[in-house]
Amino acid sequence: MSESENVGADVPPYRYTAATANEIEPRWQAYWAEHGTFRAPNPAGDLADPEHPRAGAPKLHVQDMFPYPSGSGLHVGHPLGYIGTDSYTRYKRMTGFNVLHPMGFDAFGLPAEQYAVQTGTHPRTTTEANVERYRQQLRRLGLAYDDRRTFSTTDPDYYRWTQWIFLQVFNSWFDRARRQARPIDELIAEFEAGTRPVPGGRVWSELSAVERRQVIDGYRLAYVSEAPVNWCPGLGTVLANEEVTPDGRSERGNFPVFQRSLKQWMMRITEYGDRLVDDLDALDWPEPVKLMQRNWIGRSRGAHVGFPLDGDDVVEVFTTRPDTLFGATYMVLAPEHDLVSTIVPAEWPAGVKDAWTGGHDTPEAAVAAYRAQAAAKTEEERTADAKVKTGVFTGAYATNPVNGARVPIFIADYVLAGYGTGAIMAVPGHDERDWDFAQTFDLPIVRTISTPEGHEGVWTGDGVAVNSEFLDGKNVVDAKAAMISWLEERGHGKGATTYRLRDWLFSRQRYWGEPFPIVYDETGLPIALPESMLPVELPDVDDFSPRTFDPDDADSEPETPLSRKKDWVEVVLDLGDGPRTYTRETNTMPQWAGSCWYELRYLDPRNDKRLVDPENEAYWMGPRGEGDPGGVDLYVGGVEHAVLHLLYARFWHKVLFDLGHVSSFEPFRKLYNQGYIQAYAFRDARGFAVPADEVVERDGKWFHGDDEVTREYGKMGKSLKNVVTPDEMAERYGADTFRVYEMAMGPLDVSRPWDTRAVVGSQRFLQRAWRLVVDEETGANRVTDEPLDPKTRRVLHRVIDGVRGDMEELRFNTAIAKLIELTNTLTPRSTVSREAVEPLVLMMSPFAPHVAEELWGKLGHEGSLAYADFPVADPAQLVAESVTYPVQVNGKVRGRVEVAPDTAEDAVRAAALEAVAETLGGREPRKVIVVKGKLVSVVV
């Protein structure tokens, strides 16, 4: 880089420049490290320190969403949130809090594994190098972490506890009566005592040992399931739903994905659906994130309703709108529904409409043809909002239980077998898809909800029940409740709650993840390893990739990297009944596992006896009173984790809470989503990205050399050639300038474009502040002990007051604006008073800690200012000497009056009227409004 910002021939020798910053910054970083400045004392254990200045002080636990250390390092967008939390925690530390602000690394995951596959380098090697690089980059920014509380999720000391939590989940079951997880041993005890009926109505003592294990395994919160999963032969692995694109292909590699039943580990997160929804109310989270979680869980209250068939069979449907039952004029089964083949009659009933038969001579032929057609479509194609609905009549009828009406049964592909019961009651008057279907097949439409005057077509809005006998006149909520009790009394149905949330697919056919602490015996049933055998370390292998197949070979079977390591898979263990041979689980955990509980490990990172000491957990994360969820006081990260990470972490935390391992029932009390720093990218005529820092603007157009280029706005990325790194900024301007710029450029929660040109503004601010203390020509201290003049003193205290308010609310941009104002007020003075400069330096320090420490030293203080008291405004100084009231006449400012702050309203009114007498021109004011301290409004 040939930067010339500071190379000018006559830059004063003691000016604050990039060179100054690059001398000061590493020196203070070394000082902090050497003195353990940012270590936070625990109440108990090896990190306790009764001598610490904040021992026993009120605590504050602030955390960032930890990064995945990628191979390309940080760009300037990554540390935005980290600088925000660092500024906030430095401030809170100076106001007396014992602040915990740690950082770790989420280091299992695909990129390291893929790199390993390509190069043969062990993922651990790559990962450790990346983590080291991240650490250096973060250190260079002066981020004040407790250096003792850091780890990677790939450390065996860490994933030992990830495995331990898995065992807690595996060894527990969900007691629906108590709505909580309980140890599996208590379930076994209940079966043994006969206080809980054994599923299938059998007697516990008569079951074989294997049968008993099967029963128990059916209750565990972590269980092996033969369940439909997304199998991707081209990648050789099973994918989570969110890793599959809407058109049924893998997000990575774009290979076909097939729905296959495979044996996989699942976690019973659905049991926590209610609590995951209900407890959102206790959290201080952005409403949009809460809403996304509610939608993801998708709780809906409704009813199961039985529609009797002509024989003994009943078609079960689930509906969220039992209040519309009187409008159910037909039924639709999924083409794959089990009942379809049994209800189809030999011949079409008399008077069947032509449109219903699909042109086939018999119901059987029609159904067979339609089934074949539906099977060829993907789920996505089937649920897409096709304007024209397809389907065919089965020839059979059912009875609507509320009014005895005979309703025809169709099959149609807009009903999915895997969702709900695979059958619906169709209410065409109030459901769009049912309406479209009824239009296509000429089916009757009965309105059961009042519709606005003159409305034609389907009505999905609110209203009161009509045409519904005993429900008429009720609103939707009351009508639902009334219908559910009516159904329950007569045995036609039952109220129920369903969830969109599915159980969590917890195994992956990959190498670079946590091994399961599970072995299998000859029965093929899983056995938990005892705690004493943890961690189950990830063994070295020669080939890190899962076996891949012809991308279209749906019938291929997964083969995991670990399964090829026979001497690891086959293991002789003594699990209590002598040495026997077992087979290890060869799947690994998904990347989410390590990030599901890391907030807890920071509290007690070196504890090898427990996950976290209860005293430390209660101190840092415990609830503050009845109904308080506890948890991290402030958790900052991107909104992209709104659902999955935050849902999984809440789930694990609740299991740990139920089992008594933590006292908080939520992991993150307050969530804050920082915005993203985005960037412009430029492309030449061929569409290739050109280096953004070589593009110049001329007359509103952009040029790369002589070639005009087009501009686009988006992410920073290597391929877009628009990456700016924090190291680059630290070198050119200093880390303090970079930090101030990132915090000053806008509110923390809003995305905005990076603009390197504008960074210089932050450097000038620091330069001016520096110049207040240091004579640029001689290096001498300019600060005097003269008292401030009264006017400047009031400015100072107004700034102190404003900055405190802004800091508390994370409004760093306006806090910095106020500090600049104060600096600019002091700059023209020939003498600089300590009374103003010391508070300025202290208030700057959360944003520009290195330069603030340096100036603090120059002001004659020993050591670090990290624990100095943040300035407090004197209320007496906040009262203005006089108040200027703008005077509005009919909403336009026509004059001003200056009066003493405590002037009575009548006097203000009189003065104001006099000030605008000319404008009024003798007209009598209709109304005069005096807003104390703000303005006077006159209406004529």
Next chain:
RNA sequence: GGGGAUGUGGCGGAAUGGCAGACGCGCACGGUUCAGGUCCGUGUGUCCGAAAGGACGUGGGGGUUCAACUCCCCCCAUCCCCA
């Protein structure tokens, strides 16, 4: 298709019912300098005006109010989530 968010000078943004544009970038002019850069100072929403001053102005339209960027209704655009 449903839900959510956002929309203010050339640019990032400030003001949450009370003087729209704090603070910064950029730009212009002046000082310093042989000069460029730096630094210091002044100015900078648009239109009319030499100025004083005036009119207009927060995506568009309507409403509530003495007073609306801010609250309510409709519309438009962009982004995000879900389908």
